Amino acid sequence: MTDHENQRAVDIYTDGACSGNPGPGGWGAVLRYGNTEKEIHGGEAGDTTNNRMELMAAIRALESLTRRVMVRVHTDSTYVRDGITRWLPRWKANGWQTAARQPVKNADLWQRLDTATSGHEVRWHWVKGHAGHPENERADRLAAKGLREACASAGLPVPSDGPKARRVGRSTAAAGTASRSTVPAARG
Numbered sequence: 001m002t003d004h005e006n007q008r009a010v011d012i013y014t015d016g017a018c019s020g021n022p023g024p025g026g027w028g029a030v031l032r033y034g035n036t037e038k039e040i041h042g043g044e045a046g047d048t049t050n051n052r053m054e055l056m057a058a059i060r061a062l063e064s065l066t067r068r069v070m071v072r073v074h075t076d077s078t079y080v081r082d083g084i085t086r087w088l089p090r091w092k093a094n095g096w097q098t099a100a101r102q103p104v105k106n107a108d109l110w111q112r113l114d115t116a117t118s119g120h121e122v123r124w125h126w127v128k129g130h131a132g133h134p135e136n137e138r139a140d141r142l143a144a145k146g147l148r149e150a151c152a153s154a155g156l157p158v159p160s161d162g163p164k165a166r167r168v169g170r171s172t173a174a175a176g177t178a179s180r181s182t183v184p185a186a187r188g
Contacts, residue, residue: 009033009070012061013127013135016053016077017143019159023047024151027057028142030135031064040064041142043150053143054080055109062116071122076129076136080113085124088114 011032018025026043040060044053054077062071075081088110090099096107104110127133129140151158 009072010065011072011074011135012058013074013139014054014057014061014077014080015075015129015136015139015143016050016055016057017140017147018048018050018053019147019151020047021050024147024154024156024159025050025053026143026146026148026150027053027060028139028144028146029057029061030138030142031061032135033069038064039138039142041146041149043146043148045150045154045156049106051077051079052106052109055106055113057139057143058084059109059113059116062113062120062122065120068119071120072125073122074125074127074133074135076127078126081124081126083110084113084117084122 013030013032014028016025016027024043024045025048026041028039028041031038031040042056042060054075058073058075058080061073065071091097091104091107091110092114094101096104096111098104127136129136148158150156
């Protein structure tokens with residue numbers, strides 16, 4: 001990426017949280033374009049999973065973009081990064097089935113993420129969670145906030161703010177970057 005392209009790119013930092021897995025969950029994202037930043041978060045009080053919340057963070061951040069841009073998505077979820085960069089093309093070709101001919105888990109959200117990337121040049125970066133990365137830590141706090149707000153609005157007990165209450169099934173694969181060029185397509 002050239003310096004000019006680097007200045008025009010939107011950086012998105014995402015995270016998801018879940019209490020119970022399945023259980024109530026939250027998602028958060030930090031978007032940065034130059035000196036402008038935006039924080040978004042949300043949650044679900046019903047039974048959801050950590051992976052669904054990780055997907056929702058990326059989806060909602062990408063859906064919030066108002067024009068086609070270059071995007072760098074930073075996630076601590078290898079499930080999201082590998083799913084969008086490695087597995088999704090095969091899932092689509094197989095009619096949303098895995099290589100073992102089983103239905104793809106979270107296919108509704110994978111399809112929505114696929115649509116949300118349309119028209120953008122998106123590069124996917126994995127960052128180690130809970131390792132002091134400032135923007136990842138902010139996204140983590142936003143996801144926890146989304147979880148707490150979803151529980152409070154539904155009259156459910158609000159989980160404590162400790163990592164055990166927020167994190168289940170965190171991936172620890174090696175760091176890396178992956179790209180998936182998204183060809184502009186009609187949104188449906």
